[in-house]
Amino acid sequence: MNQKQLKKEILAALLEVAPEINAKTLDHEKNFRDQYPLDSIDFLHFVLNIEKRLGVKISEIDYPKLSSLNGSLKYLGLAQK
């Protein structure tokens, strides 16, 4: 999966939890939770959605690495290699 497809999947996993998020204006660097009011359950569901969509298993200890779009891209990009 290339970066573009990966980004699409990450955003879809996020919007499934919080459809109020504007994907166009989302800051790639900033923590999702500093931009939108997401609670810890939302974040857990986001990670579980990613696992489902990409067929990967993400260790709990790595969850914080997925707290921004770029963080998710980097982590999941490496995980795929």
Next chain:
Amino acid sequence: MSSSTDLFWQQAKTALSGLPNGGLNIAHEAVDRHAVGGYRHQVAIRCLDASDTPRDFTYLDLWKLTNQFANVLQQLQVADGDRVFTLLGRVPELYITVLGTLKKGSVVCPLFTVYGPEPIRTRLISGNAKVLVTSKWLYENKIEPLRQSLPGLKYILIVDQDQHIPPSCDNFWQLLNRASDHFTISPTKPETPALLHFTSGTTGKPKGVMHVHNAVVAHCASARYALDLQPGDIFWCTADPGWVTGTSYGIIAPLVIGATLLVDEAEFDPVRWCQVLQNYRVNVWYTAPTAIRMMMRLGNNLICRYDFSSLRFAASVGEPLNAELVLWGKEVFGTPFHDSWWQTETGAIMIANHARMEIKPGSMGKPLPGVESAVIQHLSESEIKVIDVPEQNGELALRRGWPSMFVGYLDDEERYHRCFINDWYLTGDIVRRDIDGYFWFIGRVDDAIKSAGHLIGPYEIERVLLAQDAVADAGVIGIPDPIINETVKAYVVLNAGYNASNELKCYLHAQTRKALGPAVAPREIEFCDKLPRTYSGKIMRKLLRARALGLPERDLPTLDLNL
């Protein structure tokens, strides 16, 4: 009250010092008496920010800062009984505001920051807020758009250390720094209103639950019994003060006892929590089942790398704690989780597996000393019967008169009176008492949803959905969830001309999240053709839930009680 419970509370009161002439003030018990006594240089509050840097406030520091805030309120001509609200994360200013307001003799109401604008507006209006203490970000995002609809709100104090305060707001620290750090506590009485918390009911707007200064007697006694809290302990209550647990035990009780209150501003993160427990050497920990379940997902191998040897006692509240979690606590933290039960209305823990008794995993525990409880059956609208035999399901009732019993719902005396029959407060929870006197939670009498430790009223959500053009009818229920106990699910009937598309579902989901915030908004929405209603038009949520779960409609534990 019977004479034995009465005697218990009289004795419990002797742990406090009181004000002259029979007065009582929560902040005096929590701060002032320690600031002039042996604990003056002990850390009262240790605040951790997102970067994990601790900021310590001794009892003496807290005494000065809360005096300054009380003086600020005095200068702003905030009167006794006026309502001061906070909309703040767990930052030092929150604790200063709550305790300073109590010193002034005004009523304090902490709001949860994760609320969307709609719950915030409803609460500020029905609570008749005169002062709001908040941050610049929260003001700009949640308050400013509502400001026109809040004419009673005279002052908004912004806590940021920033010269650029939004127009028509005041700078919290500027006002505080100019104020004297000496203040004579208002001569409040045990029956003077002190704390306001909102809780959800099934119907109507959220209920403003009022507590008086006398509640501190129960805060203090229950923390000793149910949480084994002792002077000098490092105590971590993970609840936000926007919920009653975060005020009764996340501010008041530990300070009254002379413990060090650990406060973490950061949002929940299981790894961080392990680090906090270890690095700050927490002795007593009060948390919630949802958080415990999310930590359990980390796996024992990872958690066992941390050192929890300081942890002496762990307790849980918010929703039933399953037996597996109780025992898991013992395995990884070295202490089982002690479940406790209480409500916004009760003001303090009423039933618990406390330190000096054997835990029955999965049970709520037994009533605390001073609390008289019964399982009751309704005979008619105004008649109840106490069920004497064990192992029977019925509504949990508490004999009125404990010090932290709520004294009213704001502007709804009739609703308050409906909570009582004779001498009994009816809790709305269905329980069973076993042969050993332990209580077991069965369900709710009403349709309130217990999700992630919060009690959520379906009506507040249905109202937001019904305000949408596409929506003809809406019914909200709780669906069992392995992590958060119940997840909020909305059933929506669309108006003619609207297609039940995925786009529309996303749109409605987004609208509810924007209005209500993630803690309250539904996490699932499903379209349906029709909702079950009674002849009088009342939505039958229990039936809706039974259908959603594929349960036999007659076998619902709370339906066969003829309530």
